[in-house]
Amino acid sequence: MALTLTKLLLFSFLVSSTILTAKSKLLTSKREKLTRFHVYMQEKISRSNATVVTVAQAATTNPSATSFGLVQVFDDALTVGPKMSLKNLGRVQGMMTFASQSEVALSMSMNFVFTEGRYNGSGLTIVGRNMLSLKVREMPIVGGTGLFRLARGYVHTITYSSDPNTGLLVLVYDFSVYHY
Numbered sequence: 592m593a594l595t596l597t598k599l600l601l602f603s604f605l606v607s608s609t610i611l612t613a614k615s616k617l618l619t620s621k622r623e624k625l626t627r628f629h630v631y632m633q634e635k636i637s638r639s640n641a642t643v644v645t646v647a648q649a650a651t652t653n654p655s656a657t658s659f660g661l662v663q664v665f666d667d668a669l670t671v672g673p674k675m676s677l678k679n680l681g682r683v684q685g686m687m688t689f690a691s692q693s694e695v696a697l698s699m700s701m702n703f704v705f706t707e708g709r710y711n712g713s714g715l716t717i718v719g720r721n722m723l724s725l726k727v728r729e730m731p732i733v734g735g736t737g738l739f740r741l742a743r744g745y746v747h748t749i750t751y752s753s754d755p756n757t758g759l760l761v762l763v764y765d766f767s768v769y770h771y
């Protein structure tokens with residue numbers, strides 16, 4: 592009886608010390624760090640080679656002043672600067688829903704997919720509200736993959752240029768992201 596109790600105590604001590612070691616390794620092996628960078632997103636709105644398409648709308652969307660109910664999907668270029676170059680970083684893919692009846696406000700879910708440069712193979716996911724009347728819009732970064740595992744943070748985005756002749760819309764995204 593006494594022996595069994597001793598064994599049991601020893602066993603539970605071993606288990607808890609293993610768990611403690613594993614936990615402290617996880618906490619000390621890597622420090623969370625803040626990374627800031629800005630990138631450009633280029634959206635072709637024009638009919639030829641458009642990078643954004645309308646996939647759904649309600650019968651009441653057209654008469655709505657805020658395009659309420661419109662759902663669009665995009666696959667835009669992600670670049671280091673405001674112009675297309677050989678140094679394109681990847682794609683920005685996602686969906687936007689015109690989700691307000693009183694102002695033009697989008698509900699966004701988007702993935703920044705890096706296929707070149709320092710973050711090649713990694714990704715960041717943004718989910719949030721994008722109120723177009725604001726000069727600077729803020730949205731939450733809810734996660735990431737690769738170098739951005741366990742990411743959290745926010746982005747500020749502004750419209751850099753909008754050219755009705757070429758149908759090209761260029762946006763700047765300023766990232767402030769915590770990750771390991």
Ligand SMILES: *[C@@H]1O[C@H](CO)[C@@H](O)[C@H](O)[C@H]1NC(C)=O
Binds near residue numbers: 639640
């Ligand atoms: C559309 O894409 C094709 C193939 O990449 C290209 O040859 C053409 O010039 C593009 N058209 C416009 C208007 O950008």
Ligand SMILES: *[C@@H]1O[C@H](CO)[C@@H](O)[C@H](O)[C@H]1NC(C)=O
Binds near residue numbers: 712
């Ligand atoms: C990006 O990563 C992919 C997959 O690992 C690799 O095939 C490709 O060569 C890389 N591109 C650059 C520019 O490093």
